[in-house]
Amino acid sequence: GRVLVCVGPSPLSARLIRSARRLAASLRAKLVAVYVETPGVSRLSEADRRRVEENLRLAEGLGAATVTLGGPSMADEVLAYATAHNVTKIVVGKPVRPRWKDVVFGSVVDDLIRRSGDINIYVIRGEADPVNGAGSRHVPGAVTRTADWAGYAWAAAVVATTTALGWPLYHRLDISNANVLMLYLLGVLWVATHHSREATVLCSVLAVAAFDLVFVSPHYTFAVYDRRYLVVFGGMLATALVISALTHRVRVQAEAARQRERRTAALLGLSRDLATARASGEIVAATGRHVADVLGRPAVVLLADGERRLMLKQDAAGPAWLDEKEAGVAQWAFEHDQPAGRGTDTLPASAGTYVPMRAPRGVVGVIGVVADGRDAHWSGERRQLVEAFASQAALAVERANLADEARAAWERVEAEFLRNTLLSGVSHELRTPLAGITGAASTLAVSGDTLPADARREMIDTIQSEADRMERLISNLLDMTRMEAGGLALKKEWLPLQEVVGAALHHLDNRLRGRDVNATVPADLPLVAIDGTAIEQVLTNLIDNAVEYTPPGTPVDITATAGDREITVEVSDRGPGLPPGTEKRVFEKFFRAGPAATRRGIGLGLAICRGIVEAHGGTITARNLPQGGAAFRFTLPRDGTPPKVDTSE
Incomplete structure (x- = not known):
C-alpha cells in the first residue's frame, strides 16, 4: 500500500509531510505527496506558490514521490488518484477556518471522509512555523494583486453601450425590458471572457443599477414601486455573478489545459528526437536544444565519463557561464x-x-539551466518539466550506453570466434601440406637413389604442389590482414585484361593439369584501369576455387565481355554448384560451402576477391547455373579514357 499526503500553500503543510513520513515509515509503505491545482490557484500570491514548491521539495527530500494534479475539485482528484494507485491511507490537515465557511463553500476534509470508502483518512493538526503563527492571516512577502483598471473601464463602457442600445428598443420600439436584460447578460459574459473576475463583478453590479435606472418604472430613479423587480434584480445579479464565476473557471481550466498541452508537446518533441538519436552526442544535443527552447534560457547537459566526472557535451548558449564553481x-x-x-x-x-x-x-548526468536573475525560484511547472526532460534524456543515454556495451560484447564474441576459426583452420591447412612435403622429402632422402625416375618425379611434384598450396594460404592471410587494417593500396594502370588472365592461368599451371580451360577473352577488349597484381589474385582465387570443388577432369570456363560502363568477367565450372541459400554467404570470411569432410582452405579466398573488386569500384556475385555448376561474376568499371596505343610500327 501507499500513504498519500495532501500538500498545499499552508505553512502547516511542512509538519503534515513529516507526520505522514513517520506514518509511512512505521507501515513500511511508500509516501506520495500530492498537490492539486484547482481553478483557485490563479489567486495564490507569489509567496504561496513558493511555499508549495518548498513543501514539494521537502517531500522529495524525505523520500516521497511528488505528483501535481489538476482539476476543479481537490477531493475528486485526490480520491481518483488514490483509487488508481493503491493508496490505503490519506493524510490531510485539519481545517482552521470558521465552520460557517465550510458550510457555505464546502470542506475538502468532509468530502474525503464521506467518499473515501475503504481508504483511511488521517486528519492532523499542524503546528505554526516560528514566523507565521497558525492564526496569522497575513503572509509576509505576499504580492499585492494589481487592480485591473482597464477591466473596470471596459466594464463601465460595456454597461453604457448596452444601455444606449437598449434605450431605443424599450422606449421607442416598445420591446420588453426582459429582452434588454439579456443584452446586459451578454455584456457581462463578454467582460468575463476578456478581463478579471473583479471587473466582471463590477460589470454585473453596474448592469443591475443601469437596468433599474433606465428600464424600470419610474425611470431615471433608483426607486422601485413594483416589488417584483427586486426579485428580478436579485436574479439578474445572481445570474451575472454565476456567469462570471463559471467563465472565470473555464478560463483558468483552459489556461491549465494550454500549459499541459505545451508540456506534452515539448515532451513529445523531445521523445521523437531521442527515438532517432543513437549516439550520446546526438541525445545531448537534442536535450539541450529542447530545454533551451522551452524555458527560453541557456541550458547545458553534462554526462559522466568513466571516472564519474562530468564532462561538457553541449551548451546551447556557450560554456562561458559554466565556470569552476558552477x-x-x-x-x-x-x-x-x-x-x-x-x-x-x-x-x-x-x-x-x-x-x-x-x-x-543510476545517475548518468546533469541538466543545468541558467536562472533568471530577476527571480530566485523555479515554478513548479518549470521544475517538473526539466525533471521530465532529464528523465527522458537519462533513459535515452542509458539505452545508447547499453547498445554500445552490447556492440562491444558482440565484437568481442565475434573476434574470439574468428580467432578460434582462424587458428583451427590455419593449423589444419598447414599441417596437411607439411605432412605431404615431409613425407615426400623424407622418402627422397632415405631411398631417393633407389626409386624409379617416375616415382621421384611424382614426389617432387607433390612437394611443389603442397608448397604452392601453403604459399596461397599464407598469401591469403596476409592479403586479408592488409584489407582489415585498411592497407590495401591499389596501383592502377591501363592494362589489357588478356594479360592478367594469362598470368593467372600460368600461376595455376600445375593445378590445372588434366583440365580443359576455355578462356573467351575478345582481342578487341578495351584497356581497363586496374591493379594488375590484385585482379590476378582475384582470378587465381576464383579458378583455384573452381578446381577445388569440382571433379577432376571437368573444364573451367573464363569469359570476359565489355559493356558501356563496365567490363564483366565470369569464371564458371561444371561441378555440383553451391548449396541453395549460400550464394551471398560464400563471400564472408571463414565461410566454406562444401561438406565438412571435403572442405579445404580456411574460407578467405572469396572474401579477398570481394574486397579487391569492391576496392576497384566493382561488384562480385555468385550463382548456380541451370545446367549444373557454379559461376562467379565480377565487374570492373570503365573509368576514364584509356591511352591510345601506337600500332604504326
Whole structure:
C-alpha cells in the first residue's frame, strides 16, 4: 500500500509531510505527496506558490514521490488518484477556518471522509512555523494583486453601450425590458471572457443599477414601486455573478489545459528526437536544444565519463557561464542525486539550477539551466518539466550506453570466434601440406637413389604442389590482414585484361593439369584501369576455387565481355554448384560451402576477391547455373579514357 499526503500553500503543510513520513515509515509503505491545482490557484500570491514548491521539495527530500494534479475539485482528484494507485491511507490537515465557511463553500476534509470508502483518512493538526503563527492571516512577502483598471473601464463602457442600445428598443420600439436584460447578460459574459473576475463583478453590479435606472418604472430613479423587480434584480445579479464565476473557471481550466498541452508537446518533441538519436552526442544535443527552447534560457547537459566526472557535451548558449564553481555545483548534484543550485536548498547562490538525470542503473548526468536573475525560484511547472526532460534524456543515454556495451560484447564474441576459426583452420591447412612435403622429402632422402625416375618425379611434384598450396594460404592471410587494417593500396594502370588472365592461368599451371580451360577473352577488349597484381589474385582465387570443388577432369570456363560502363568477367565450372541459400554467404570470411569432410582452405579466398573488386569500384556475385555448376561474376568499371596505343610500327 501507499500513504498519500495532501500538500498545499499552508505553512502547516511542512509538519503534515513529516507526520505522514513517520506514518509511512512505521507501515513500511511508500509516501506520495500530492498537490492539486484547482481553478483557485490563479489567486495564490507569489509567496504561496513558493511555499508549495518548498513543501514539494521537502517531500522529495524525505523520500516521497511528488505528483501535481489538476482539476476543479481537490477531493475528486485526490480520491481518483488514490483509487488508481493503491493508496490505503490519506493524510490531510485539519481545517482552521470558521465552520460557517465550510458550510457555505464546502470542506475538502468532509468530502474525503464521506467518499473515501475503504481508504483511511488521517486528519492532523499542524503546528505554526516560528514566523507565521497558525492564526496569522497575513503572509509576509505576499504580492499585492494589481487592480485591473482597464477591466473596470471596459466594464463601465460595456454597461453604457448596452444601455444606449437598449434605450431605443424599450422606449421607442416598445420591446420588453426582459429582452434588454439579456443584452446586459451578454455584456457581462463578454467582460468575463476578456478581463478579471473583479471587473466582471463590477460589470454585473453596474448592469443591475443601469437596468433599474433606465428600464424600470419610474425611470431615471433608483426607486422601485413594483416589488417584483427586486426579485428580478436579485436574479439578474445572481445570474451575472454565476456567469462570471463559471467563465472565470473555464478560463483558468483552459489556461491549465494550454500549459499541459505545451508540456506534452515539448515532451513529445523531445521523445521523437531521442527515438532517432543513437549516439550520446546526438541525445545531448537534442536535450539541450529542447530545454533551451522551452524555458527560453541557456541550458547545458553534462554526462559522466568513466571516472564519474562530468564532462561538457553541449551548451546551447556557450560554456562561458559554466565556470569552476558552477561545475562543482553540477558535480554535487550528480554525486548526491539531488537538485542543486539556484531555487533549491543546496547552494542557492549559484547562477544555474542543476537537475540529475536518473536512469535505472543510476545517475548518468546533469541538466543545468541558467536562472533568471530577476527571480530566485523555479515554478513548479518549470521544475517538473526539466525533471521530465532529464528523465527522458537519462533513459535515452542509458539505452545508447547499453547498445554500445552490447556492440562491444558482440565484437568481442565475434573476434574470439574468428580467432578460434582462424587458428583451427590455419593449423589444419598447414599441417596437411607439411605432412605431404615431409613425407615426400623424407622418402627422397632415405631411398631417393633407389626409386624409379617416375616415382621421384611424382614426389617432387607433390612437394611443389603442397608448397604452392601453403604459399596461397599464407598469401591469403596476409592479403586479408592488409584489407582489415585498411592497407590495401591499389596501383592502377591501363592494362589489357588478356594479360592478367594469362598470368593467372600460368600461376595455376600445375593445378590445372588434366583440365580443359576455355578462356573467351575478345582481342578487341578495351584497356581497363586496374591493379594488375590484385585482379590476378582475384582470378587465381576464383579458378583455384573452381578446381577445388569440382571433379577432376571437368573444364573451367573464363569469359570476359565489355559493356558501356563496365567490363564483366565470369569464371564458371561444371561441378555440383553451391548449396541453395549460400550464394551471398560464400563471400564472408571463414565461410566454406562444401561438406565438412571435403572442405579445404580456411574460407578467405572469396572474401579477398570481394574486397579487391569492391576496392576497384566493382561488384562480385555468385550463382548456380541451370545446367549444373557454379559461376562467379565480377565487374570492373570503365573509368576514364584509356591511352591510345601506337600500332604504326
